[in-house]
Amino acid sequence: MIDLNALRAKPTLSGGRVRLVPLTEEHTDAFYASTLDEEVRRLTGTHHMPSYLQVQEWCATRAESPDRVDLAITEQPGGRFVGELSLQDFDPDNESAGYRIALSAIEFTGQGLGREATRLILEYAFGELGLHRVWLHVHAFNMRAIAVYRACGFSVEGRMRDSLFWDGRRHDSLLMAILEHDFAKASR
Structure with missing residues (x-):
């Protein structure tokens, strides 16, 4: 069983x-800008646009969150904010957690940044936190993300039909997951 106290240290x-660095108030401007990007919102299925103050409060309180890990993805070298990710919905009894990632602009896709960030957080989830399973939801039209998840070792476990209504159309979402031994195989 995982110890949720381990989540206090980001x-x-x-x-x-x-x-990947702890998400803090210093990331507010770049994070807020990403919420304004229509394509990022479509890919993540985000209908609600938060206010600047809501994003600022969110970023400022992530380091204190005792039940999740929220990290900013920064580009090396230079430290430019390129997105954020989180491990959330921890189930300590079953040694599992949910995963979410969003690059902050389409200009950052196709460069391997999301794949590298996903591999880093999975190494942490399985190696440091002792998780057995990490799962995620991805919209079925987001083929680039699905390819990245598959390359990292995730498998499709199910389909949620018509789970997203966007621009007058309904879209399915996929439930994908990776088990600790799947990650070990994919990392070889």
């Missing part, structure tokens, strides 16, 4: 092209 994780 990690900094470094790879070759990205660095």
Whole structure:
């Protein structure tokens, strides 16, 4: 069983092209700008646009959150904010958690940044937190994200039909998950 007290210390994780750092108030401007990007909102299925003050409060309180891990994805070198991710909905008895990632602009897609960030957080989830399963939801039209998740070792476990209503059309979402041993295989 995982110890939720371990979630109080937010990690900094470094790879070759990205660095994951605790999400803080300093990320407010870039995070807020990403909420205004129509394509980012479509890919994440985000209908509600938060106010600047809501984003500021969210960023300022993430380090104190005892039940989730929220990290900013920054580009290496330079430290430019390129997105954010989280491990959330922890189920300590079943050693599982949900995963969510959003790059802050389409200009950052197709460069391997999301893949590297996903691999870093999975190494942390399985190696440091002792999780057995990490799951996520992705809209079925987001083929680029699905390809990244598959490359990291995620498998489709189910389909939620018509779960998103966007621009007058209904879209399915996929439930994907990765188990600890799947990640070990995918990382070889």
